[in-house]
Amino acid sequence: MTWAQIEAAKKGKDVYIQGQGGQKENITPILVSKLKEQAETQQKTTTEILKMMQAQMQQQQNPPAKKDNTLMYVGIGVGVLVLLGGGIYMINSSKSKNN
Known part of the structure; x- marks a missing residue:
């Protein structure tokens, strides 16, 4: 999952991935429900969860020298x-x- 896919799902756009058997699957409902579930669990808004995820992804992409x-x-x-x-x-x- 990429940051662009997460942002697209947040904005209500459909996000497709290549499923088993080569068929495209719409994972937007799954992404949105997971974001809401995490937000409820951590008592934060979905925007705060997205910011935390973005920071983690950037940290993984740019490890310290x-x-x-x-x-x-x-x-x-x-x-x-x-x-x-x-x-x-x-x-x-x-x-x-x-x-």
Whole structure:
């Protein structure tokens, strides 16, 4: 079901889909009754339900962009190198004092 089909049903226009066997089926009465049923269940108007559905559909079509973690990985790598370098320096300096 697309947003255009929902809007058409809301405005009273017939909405057809390809049914089993290749025949077109008018689903307008089903869409309108489902919208009214949801509105009654959630104690909202059909307009509010349609706005919620539209927001959900847009959110699904435009998922948030994935965050780039490159700088975090570079920072961790540099930190590990500093720690290793510091550890090696301390080991070498303690060996030279003992000799």
